[in-house]
Amino acid sequence: MPGHDLERSLGLYSTMMISMGAMIGSGIFVLPALGYKKAGPAVILAYVLAAIVVLPAALSKAEMATAMPESGGTYLYIDRALGPLFGTIAGLGAWFSLTFKSSFALVGLGAYLLLFAPISQGAITFVALGLGALIIALNISGTKLSGQVQAIVVSLVLVGLLAYTVNAGVTADVGRFTPFVTKGGGGVVTAAAFVFVSFAGVTKIASIAEEVKNPGTNLPRAMIGSMAIMTLIYVAVIAAIVGLANPDDLIHGGPNGGASLTPMADGAGALFAGSGVLIISVVAIVALTSMGNAGVMSSSRFPLAMSRDNLLPPALQTIDDRLATPRNSILLTGTVLLGLIAFVPVIELAKLASAFKILVFSIINVALIAFREADMPSYEPEFTSPGYPYVQVFGLVAGIGLLTQMGTLPILGAAGITAGGVVVYLLYGRSRTDRTGAIGSILADNYERVEDVPPTETD
Template sequence: MPKVKSLKRNLTLFDVYAMSTGAMFSSGLFLLPGIAASYSGNSVWLAYFLAGFLILPAMYCMAELSTAMPKAGGTYYFLDRAMGPLMGTIGGLGSWIAVVFKSAFALVGMGAYLGIYLNLPFTITAILLTIAFGLINVFGAKETTFLQRVLVTTLVVILIAFVILGLRETGLIKAFTPEAGHGDFFKSGLVGFVSTIGLVFVSYAGLTKVASVAEEVQNPDRNIPLGMTLSLITATVIYTLGTLILIKILEPEALYSSLTPIADAGREFLGWAPFDLGVILIVVAAIAAFASTGNAGIMSASRYPYAMAKDRLVPNRLSQIGKYGTPTTAIMVTVAAMIAVLLLFDVASVAKLASAFQLLLFGLVCVAVIVMRESKIPTYKPGYKAPFYPWLQIIGILISFWLIIEMGILAIAFTGMVTIGCVLWYHFYASGNLERRGAIFHIHQRLGQQRYEGLERELMTIIHDRTQAENLSYEALIARSVMMDFRYGIYDIKHVGDIMREQAQTRFNFDPDIITQSLDESSLHLHPVSAHVHIAYKTHPDLTQPELFVLRFGPQARIEIASAQNAHTLMFLLVPTKPVGLDLRLAGHLAEVVQSEHFETRWLDSRSDKEMNEVLMRDDHFLHGPVKQFPNLLKQTGKKIADITLPASCLIAMIERDGRIIVATPETKLLESDEVALIGEPSDLNDLRETPLEIME
């Protein structure tokens, strides 16, 4: 069976920051401040500042869902798995339409700024830029994000310089003093000020675009929430201080009528720079801002049809991965749609309406977090949890719908039409082909009979994908586990705890109090994975790697633990709190092995720690035998483990020497008389058997 291609995880923390930051700075700073100031006057900087706080509920909810389900498609995937494929279709197609319009508008803005120095038609320039950015996206996420890094670095450096020089011109304290020419601090009263907050809020809407490429982010549990937080801080500071400078530098009439306010302010206080360099750099920053928004927009927009095609909500062809590891067809369709928008619509007007739909999605994402948490699905394990649940989510829902109302009847009508269009698409194209349901069916007992068990399995698969890159494999866990066999005696939880505490100190050298806390009877649950094998798994923040204690009891031994009196084997799995979900993944592997055919017979027939270990090891990931059986190892005897050449995933986990089991460490020397236990991917283990050392090196 051919291997299914998937997206590559090659986006770093800086890439997340660059994508989020680049998606925010465009019209929000280079076009909008003059319009916003005409409504609110001196208080425009405060409107930008407060708008940055209003995006927090959506940002925190998006971060939680992205770390629980780091999959391509972002908002689509979250709404689909939380509330079902109908809501997923609305979220996916609606997000794609909104981002296409917003990205096309950004490239029109870029063309306008290029027009300051170059006599180029706006629309043709925007179309050429769309094609260029589309090609960069096709050639790979690394190439796309490298460009994004360059654009955002250029943008942020120039804007920081603008803020510093502007504050030097106005004075830091005086910058916060209201200008009489702009009227009262709240020029249009409190109602006008609140409306201005709604107007400038969309400047921050691009912050969460990165969720659509979560599947390509390295260590998403850390990089997504941290990257978005750093990006929001950057944007809020620059928006707030930048608009303060505009108020102080420009006359009211000049500011209110300006569509290039940052460049106009630069002319006022950067005139000392030779060759009009100050204004040129601001124009460069504006071009970088619009370019980064357009580039990030194509990247994020293309992931919506890609993810939906994998779920059969749009034609399957859109899920194809090209030879550069990117969804080539989805990118080409997105680029074609942007070109059509540029040719057929008044892009600026429709882009503003598309912002209203994004606000609706922010509210639905907050709902999705509530649904996922209340579903109590055990495999929903976000690496980051939004704080102040459920009040933050409720506030986020109210903010979204309030801002949509503030945008007026046209925005509401556009949102309604897009929603209806998405519903019709789902009804006529996809609804008959799907059995999938969302987590919402897990919430209420009345709906419980219709809940979709496949969702739990899918979330478990996501946990496996999130944790498999860590050096915390099942095979390594089994290789260093404690196997204990008790033929006689009576064992209650206190006796078991004493045994484990002793082993924790002598074998693993960690604090025995960890055992005491983990075996607290009020929270200890022994789960039966077969008729006679029970497992308890707990996480603990002081652990650095997972450890397993296996206790097997003979027919003349008695277990006095209420939930496990019929058991002959107890397994206690202790796991670090990070990465999230590792406990479920490892417990799942153990259950899979225990439930395999002939396990019971092989397990009870094993006569030594080594044989017990081999039964629990997955056969295709494990090799055991004398060093002499492996010519490649035989040639390297006398070397330290750290210096031995092995195929990529292979590891010497244990050594049996003179009847003793030794856990292999980098400093352990391999001897010709040793027997070794090797773990690794099946293909690499085959190479170890067959490939001559010279080829491996």
């Protein structure tokens, strides 16, 4: 019989590379031009603002991950804190969002592929499908192997990004940074909302916590360390893009006169002795493939965790005895991934997934507050978030503030995902679970205090 336990095979370096690999993707190679269109050169500040808003959720997740080093990440923490209804909504939403982001990465690399490969637009879909199938097979083959491949790929991409920024420092036009804030403070905030998804990968490793060695120390170090490094990388690379590329190319160089989908290649012709476009395109393809791999590895753990809690069918919790991977959960995630690549306009709908990510990151802060206030004996994290509860309250308020900048359609998309989670819980999960979460303990304690108060005598 297949087992139910995963192997702790990922060390600190592999864990950090998975986290960084999930962030080195669309955030660098696709989204900067969209952010530039909304904020001008101040898009650099938008990335910093997005990082500041993500940080409370990263600290909250780092604490909860050391208390519950199991597969599931976002789903697990919200479920245990706020109960199975909110857990189902968060689990399905996070799974959907990550899978969508992975398919977005694989389709997005097609724009870079067109820069040097003589293929048709239709063939790009087949290339993305082939890469998707390869990623699925790699994830089924073993987490350790997948993590090792991820570490190698991300390391090579980091070298390429370093070379890009160093070259850009010599040839960039500093005049392109003036004026710096072209759309006012509102433009910076709006751009931050759209590039927020760039940092979402920092907490993806929480969903594979069950496969990390020494999770009490490696998980917080990997989350905080990878976020600090990536913030610096984002600032350096975005500054290089602004200094190299013609503003009109960034704003109107994409399909149908929209924002460019290849911002790192725009203006890169002068780099690397004239081979800049080719080199950057290759780096982009490798990085976006890496992002797709990290996304499948992380997102496939959500159905696994939900199945263990009887919120999804039991077949999804099967662990392959020989490969020690959640085979069925990976296959389900992979099937959805390939379907999205083949039939859905991923680039547009990825914005809908981004809105839900902001919502979930906000709720994660509420989950930590619930655990702390419930004071449950079983909650014993090895790492505690500094600045509690002010950091968490800031993360909640700032996240909701960014969500309001996304526009009507993405907000409606987040609402639709929420409604879908409610339906799945009511039709399947409700009759199979009776958990209440940490919030239930708080409510029960308050009820008992009220019951213990002696009645007031009246005349």
